[in-house]
Amino acid sequence: MLKVKNLKKYFGGVKAVDGCSFEVKQGTITALIGPNGSGKTTVFNLISGILKEDSGKVIFDNIDITHFSPEAVSNIGISRLFQQTRLFNNLTVKENLLLALDNEDTKFWKNVFGFNKITKEKEEKIREMLNLVGMERFENKLAREFSYGQKRLVDLARTILNPHKLLMLDEPVAGVNPYLREEIAEILKTLKKQGEAVLLIEHDMNFTLKLADCIIVMGGGKIIAEGKPEEIKGNPKVLEAYLGE
C-alpha cells in the first residue's frame, strides 16, 4: 500500500532521514520506533507532504505521491495525527470533525447553491466518533476551551473520521489514560480488520508490541532493524540504539 524508497532529508549538515526504505502493507499495523531525534517524525512529514525530500520516492497505492501537497496527500487517502495536537481552535468540535469528514466538498457552486448539505448521516457519524472518545457532550464547544487531553481525543477522532486507507499516527496515546488506551487499541484493531493500514509512532512499548504486526526501528536517520515484535525485542542493534554503546 505505502512504499518508501531511499528517502533522504538533510537539514544543513544534519542527516535527519538518510536513505530510508520500508513498506506498509494493507490490513497491517506497522510501528516506527526509535530514540528521540532518530528521524521518525521527519519521515511522517515527508510522506504527508509537509516537508519536501532531498531524494527518494513515496508510492501510495501505486501512485507516486512524492511531490504531492499536504491536501493532495490527505485527499488520496492518508490521514495523519500530529505529535502536538492541532485543531481549529476557533471552530466547534463538531465543525472540526465535519471538515475532516468530507474533505472534497469545498467546491464553490456546490456550496453556494446549498447542494452540500450537512446530512443526518454525517452528523450521526460524528456523534458516534465523539461517543467513542467520550466527548459527545461537548460537540458545540469551541476547541480552544478544552484541556490538552480533551483536545488530543478530538484530534484523534478527527484523524480517524478523515476518509483514508492509511492512518499515520504520531504518538496517539501520549497523555491518554489507560482505559482510553485500550479503547484506541481496539479501534485500531477494528480498522485493521476492515483492511486499513496503520503506520504508528509510539514510545509506549507495551502498546506498540501488543498491537503492531511489523516494527521498524530507526536510529540516526537510518533504518537499523525491521521485523515482527518478537524479533525486535531481542535485537542487540535496537538495544544499542536506545541505550548507546
Next chain:
Amino acid sequence: MIALQLLINGLIAGAIYALVATGFSLIYSVCKFVHFAHGATIAFSAYFLYFLFSILGLNFGFAVVLAIAFASLLGYGMNFFVYKQLRKRKASSVILLIASFALLIFFESLILLLFGADVKTIGFIKIAKGLEFFGAIITPLQIFIVAASFVLLGLLFLFMKKTKIGKAMRAVADNKEVAEVVGISSERIYDYVFIIGSAIAGIAAILVGLEQNLEPMMGTNLMIKGFSGAIIGGIGSVPGAILGAFLLGFAENFGIWFLPSGYKDAIAFIILFAFLLFRPQGILGIKKNE
C-alpha cells in the same frame, strides 16, 4: 432631534464602512496579509458601473450585476496574477503588503488615465426629497443603503456559519497547516475569499456611487475607514470589523456635534490611535498570548 439625525448619519456611514471593512477583514483573516488594493477594487468597480450605465447606457440592473462580477474578477485576478505568484516564491506578508500598495497606486492611476481627475456622477437616482423621521431626515436611497448593508452582512454571516465552504474559510483562517492536512486546499480557499470579499467591495462601490460623486482616490479614502474599523473591531475578526465600522461611523458623526465637520477624519484617527495604544487587539480580537 439633532441626536437622531446624527444617529441616522452615523448608521449610513457605518453601513458603508462595514461593507468595506468586512471584505477587507475577510481577506486579511484568511490570507494573513493587509490587502490595501481592496480600495482599488471599490474605486474601479464604481467607475466600471459609471462606464456601463452612464457612458454605454446599459440597463442599470444589468450594469450593477456586471459591476459586481467585475469586482470579483478584479480581486481574483489580483490574487492569481500577483499574490499567488509571490506566495510561490515564499514572499512574506510584508512583501504582499507592499505589492498591495503597488496595485492600489496602479489601479488609481489607471482610473485617472481612463476617466480623468474630475468627479463623475452615476446619476441613476435623482435628488429626492428626504423622509422625515421624528424630525430627522433620511432619503429613500439612504434607507436602501442601510437595509442592503444589513441584508448582505446577514447573508455573509449565514454563509460563513452554515456552508461547508464558509467553515473551510474559517478553518484556513484558524490554522492553514491543519486545513491542508484534512484535505482543504488553502490556495483554492484564497481564490474564494478574494472572489467573495471583492464582490462585497463591488456592492459597497455601487452604494457609495449612488450616494456620492466618484473620484479616483475614493477607494483609498474608504479603505482607510474600513481598515480603521477593522482594527478597532479586532483585526482578523469579521464580526469585529462590522462592529468597529459602525462605531467609527457613529463617532465621526457625533463628533461633529462638538467640532467643525472638517475634523471628521481626525476623529476616526484619534479613535484608531486610542485603540492601538490601549487595546491593540480591538474590541473582539484576542490577545496574541492568549
